[in-house]
Amino acid sequence: MDSRGSILLRAAEIASVDGLEGVTIGRLAIELGMSKSGVFSHFGAKEELQLSTVHTAAEIFAREVVVAGGSLLDLSERWLDYSKRRVFPGGCFFVVTRSEFAARPGRVRNALMLFTLRWFSLLERLCGDAQMAFEVDALLTAADRFAVLYDDASAYERVRLALRARIAMPTGMERSVATPNDNSIASHASSTI
Numbered sequence: 576m577d578s579r580g581s582i583l584l585r586a587a588e589i590a591s592v593d594g595l596e597g598v599t600i601g602r603l604a605i606e607l608g609m610s611k612s613g614v615f616s617h618f619g620a621k622e623e624l625q626l627s628t629v630h631t632a633a634e635i636f637a638r639e640v641v642v643a644g645g646s647l648l649d650l651s652e653r654w655l656d657y658s659k660r661r662v663f664p665g666g667c668f669f670v671v672t673r674s675e676f677a678a679r680p681g682r683v684r685n686a687l688m689l690f691t692l693r694w695f696s697l698l699e700r701l702c703g704d705a706q707m708a709f710e711v712d713a714l715l716t717a718a719d720r721f722a723v724l725y726d727d728a729s730a731y732e733r734v735r736l737a738l739r740a741r742i743a744m745p746t747g748m749e750r751s752v753a754t755p756n757d758n759s760i761a762s763h764a765s766s767t768i
Contacts, residue, residue, distance in 0.1 A: 578607075578609070578613070578617070579617045580631075581607060582603055582607060582609075582614055582617060583627055583628055583631040584631065585603060585606060585607060586598045586603060586624060586627075586628040586631070587628050587631050587632045587635065587663060587668055588663055588664055588665075589602065589603075589606075590628055590632070590663075590665075590668060590671065590672055591663030591664055591665030591666060591667070591668045591671050591672075592664055592665035592671075593665075594671060594672060594675040595625045595628065595629075595672050595675060595676065595683060596675065598621075598624060598625065598628060599621070600614045600615050600618070600621065600624065603624075622681070622682060622683060625683045626682060626683060626686055629672070629683065629686045629687060629690065630686070632663070632668040632669065632672075633690050635662060635663075635668075636657070636667075636668070636669065639653065639657040639662055640653045640654050640657050641653075641697065646701065647698070647701040647702045647711065647742055648738065648739065648742055650697075650698075650701060651711060651715065651735075651738050652735070654667075654715050655715065655718060655731045655734060655735060658715075658718065658719040658722065658731070659722065659728060659731050665723060666719040666720065666722065666723040667715075667716070667719045669687065669690060669691065669694070670716050670719050670720065672687055673687045673688075673690075673691055694712070695708055695709070695712065698711050698712060702742070707741070707742075710741060711738065711741070711742075714734050714737055714738055714741070715734065717730070717734065718730045718731050718733070718734035
């Protein structure tokens, strides 16, 4: 791998843990044993480094999750494996960074938004339903965040079961499982903080 590729791979790994704002030329130089000017010469500015990092992460994601093709369930299984294997140490690069940049206008947000729109378009094409695509992404995201936060890989199996059930469920047959007592979650959460 060339030095630019090594820099971008390490930048994506850092961003999965500390967000794209945690990716700095100085930090990369120290971690990779390079000079700051050596890292800087590849990008010129932090925003260019962040954009290149997003593109590198997208290439890795495509190779790990999308390229093999298959059904919605196949794609979901590969996504869960990608997260579980910690291709990026902080879990899914895009789950972390799209939250970080959701309310920040600019080129980095636009790149993340484009990736997310393409991802949702693929999910929707595979399942034929925009609502179900949203639910599948939400379940995958939940598995990733739960497993990372609690260091608990059982989240992946729970989501696998939920996805199989959801994919088998005819559209329009969804059942609500929320109850009127669910509003108590706020008081429970605030009492534990």
